[in-house]
Amino acid sequence: NAGVTQTPKFRxxxxxxxxxxxxxxxxxxxxxxxxxxxxxMGLKLIYYSxxxxxxDKGEVPNGYNVxxxxxxxxxxxxxxxxxxxxxxxxxxxxxxxxxxxxxxTRLTVL
Amino acid sequence: TQLLExxxxxxxxxxGENLTVYCNSSSVFSSxxxxxxxxxxxxxxxxxxxxxxxxxxxKRLTFQFGDxxxxxSLHITAAQPGDTGLYLCAGGEGLFNKFYxxxxxxxxxxx
Numbered sequence: 668n669a670g671v672t673q674t675p676k677f678r679x680x681x682x683x684x685x686x687x688x689x690x691x692x693x694x695x696x697x698x699x700x701x702x703x704x705x706x707x708m709g710l711k712l713i714y715y716s717x718x719x720x721x722x723d724k725g726e727v728p729n730g731y732n733v734x735x736x737x738x739x740x741x742x743x744x745x746x747x748x749x750x751x752x753x754x755x756x757x758x759x760x761x762x763x764x765x766x767x768x769x770x771x772t773r774l775t776v777l
Numbered sequence: 778t779q780l781l782e783x784x785x786x787x788x789x790x791x792x793g794e795n796l797t798v799y800c801n802s803s804s805v806f807s808s809x810x811x812x813x814x815x816x817x818x819x820x821x822x823x824x825x826x827x828x829x830x831x832x833x834x835x836k837r838l839t840f841q842f843g844d845x846x847x848x849x850s851l852h853i854t855a856a857q858p859g860d861t862g863l864y865l866c867a868g869g870e871g872l873f874n875k876f877y878x879x880x881x882x883x884x885x886x887x888x
Contacts, residue, residue, distance in 0.1 A: 671819075698874055700876075702878075707880070707881075707883075708880050708881070709781075709783075709865055709867075709878035709879050709880045709881050710820070710865070710867075710878040711878070712875060712876065712877070715875060725875065726877070757819050757820075759819070761874050764808075764825055765822050765825075766810070766822060766867075766874075766876065767822075768819030768820050768821070769819055770817075770818060770819055771817075771818070771819055
């Protein structure tokens, strides 16, 4: 099993650009999550999904959108990137009470 | 918004010393998790505690969940350089396992 994979690893965006952060898990988990981690801080929940077709907002959803068309994939969309969205983004899934994290995407918005 | 406060923020100790990291909240959680994160990687789960007063041991690490399920502590005995990392606590709530993270304790163990 590859676990949770994320692409890209790094990305630099200009203000106003859009992009999609990809997240895939091969563990057949229903629950998936997107977090952001600012320097020296903990993780904040952006969006989560409890299964294909079902998503809901977390603590900091503004400026982001998600979709969940399959169990495996949970992409995060940034529209009109802003400098405040510079962060490291982690995708995670939960199975058997264990939350598995991907390696993260480091995003810089200039 | 649930708020989890961790203390201390930074800790630099010599190999062989003991240490305790605290995680406090005014909210009650259904579960409390501790993670360790190394630079450039995602957090890795160390333990989950769910019962008030619960104590779990993982080799040299001892985790305790407060009786009221609002706070937790992580104690490391005889710290080693391999324990260096960012330690995060996360409180879980609700049916959909939403987790709220503390800001972390950055531990540096010097040889």
